[in-house]
Amino acid sequence: MRMMKLSLLSLAVAGATLSHAALAEEDPSNLITQGKPILDARYRFENVDQNNALRDANAQTLRTRVGFQSGKWYGLSSLVEVDNVSRLGDAAYNDTRNGQKEYAMVVDPDGTEINQLLLRYDHRYGNAVLGRQRINLDNQRFIGGVAWRQNEQTYDGALAQFKPLEGLTLTYAYLDNINTIFGPDNGRFDNRTNPANIEGHSHLINAQYLLMPELTVTAYSYLLGLDNIAVAATAPLGTLSSKTSGLRLTGAVAGISYALEYAQQNDYADNPVDLDSEYRLAELGYTFKGVQLKAGYEVLGGDNSSGNRAFQTPLATKHVFQGWADQFLTTPADGIEDAYLGFTAPLAGGTLQAWYHDFETERTSDSYGDEIDLSYAHPIPGVKGLVGLVKYASYNSDDVARTVDTDKVWLQLQYTY
Template sequence: MKHLASTCSILPLLLCAAGAAQAQDSWGDQLSRAVTEGKASVDFRYRYENVDQDGFDDDADASTLRSRLTLETAPLNGFTALLEVDDVSSIGVDDYNSTENGKGEYPVVADPEGTDVNQAWLKYTGTGFDGTYGRQRILHGSQRFIGGVGWRQNEQTYDGFRAHWSPIEILTVDASYVYNVNRIFGPDDGANPSDLEGDNYFLRADYKITPDHTISAFGYLLDFDSQNGYAAGKTVNNSSDTYGVEYQGKFDWFSVALSWADQSDAGDSQLDYDAQYYLVELGATFQAVNVTVGYEVLGTGDGVGFSTPLATLHKFQGWADMFLATPGDGIEDTYLSIGGSAGPVNLQAVYHDFQAEDSNADFGTELDLVATWPINKQFSVQAKYAAFDTDNRLRYADTDKAWVTLQLKL
């Protein structure tokens, strides 16, 4: 909360500074217009989640509502400000382990209750440049390394400074300094810390070779602090230096995504390793049916797996979330995705086969299904299912998860 207080208190001062060059008698009118001509929105997302996992006598059943209020000013001399508040409440059944409520007899549904400031920032936009200071959303590329975990009811956001610079139209440089990560486990500490403090740098450059072909380079330098009451595995051992490259290309009837990265321990991490990451993905569309095949590897070094602690992990390696932490012998994910539509309903099915990268272990397979109906611009309905079938009962349990989500945006 100390980071939030400093962020929020500095916003009015910076906003006043934006108008320093204006005449004294017009400042009040300009500030008034920035507020009255700004935007306000309300977002409600209800979700029912069921988890049936071997090893637990009872299923987890979670009925939660996320309510979000967002206020954004109109531009004032290039400056805008935003405040966004989220509340997550359990309504109805609450037989689940939120990681904070002490109900360890149930499987985990990582949606703890609470009210929190999700975003609070001041942004300056100029020609070819913008800079944002405060609590903010930071999403890089596919969110494989830096993301917002928007699937969960409490979003992951970042406290710090972010700058975008585009010296020429085909080149964009994105640099951030982050001193605190507001995680999905907040706003209060539980089995996992609600915040990760430290000195972290996110660097990414995107270069458009042509409108359909982009190459990117990135570096993520994570240095987290230790926290009383939490093991190193939940704090400082997430510190690492990661450097990589990525290619995204579209051809006449198919697309290609390639990525490679190298990672080593950093900061106060108690680990000593060097591991690599690979991705090869091909996509094609046949008569409105989208087909994607991919092979993703998170390697290992000295028994430590390549990790992406700030990624939107639910998006990768299956929606059952069995591999939020990379196994010590690494993981290979071979997957096939087929998507299309039936009238207004968007459909997708994904099949995964998981194996160890550095041993002969077979982890299991997973089938994921989702149907999304965007009824209109304000209201949508989604039904989603994930079934993980283990091939290694000593390490992973059979797990079925089902969700129904209703979202209203006003």
């Protein structure tokens, strides 16, 4: 009996201690004391040399990002983040807003904007986010943040992730505005292909299940109601509204990785044009002693109807795909087939990348041309968080293509606190 009383007393004391610790752990002051500042500065020089009447572009810009990520209180947290993009030196480039149309394009307009402003709730079974936020789904082929450009693409809306079973993640997002890389402001030099904000009502549905280390299955349906943007400057508004549904299989075994994907795209919302096109991807990779080799074949289908009804990816992080020279940000009406191979490898404390692309039309198998991409990134000694980057892209156009020979060079320094 005495032992039982002692045990009950011990449990009571332990419970009181745990309750006190839990209360202390969930103190509202944690939102501030456990938070952390955000500071990021990225200087970039970009040169664009095209074989046409446009003058070579030389852009120097500085992107400064400041903000604060709060700590958590009963799963609740918040984040605020502000970006400023400033031109350094002469405006010898067309940023789509400055009216310098005699120069090649570098899409980094000046301006200051709230990049993210959100409330977040985390639970053992998932999370929910409300406000302006970064959304990157899967490999960002359809939904991404375009982080390469100085003004990142972010989304206004609500996102919820539910994880009812181990390995299963269900994601749903509702969007009513997209803050594009062309912002923060419109002006007299923009057109209907590059608004600062894309308005409309969109729904993102994504279900991912890790069946085993060798196989992850992702099914998705992205219903994009994009009211004030068009596939071309002379096309009707709403022609990029679409429903894209597909299936993606990925996995890796013994150093060999793969990705297989198929999607179907149809018109949605108030799109005045009938859409019916396909997306296909087959990719194989191999990793050995830190060197990652990869080869793939990606197809965005065309259409023989009037106008451009090819498979489009208006909210993708497009710079990652189809070459760094960004010649196919809008899929041509004849579609595109991209056969590519390349590698990523450690080198002298940094990272080297090299890629080759061969582009053909999907409908007629004519050649658009080919491209070589090279980059090298290296931390700057003596300054924690500072990384330098040298990057080069060379696109060689075929005579039958409606593109032009393009060379791009980037020099970049980025500091992240």
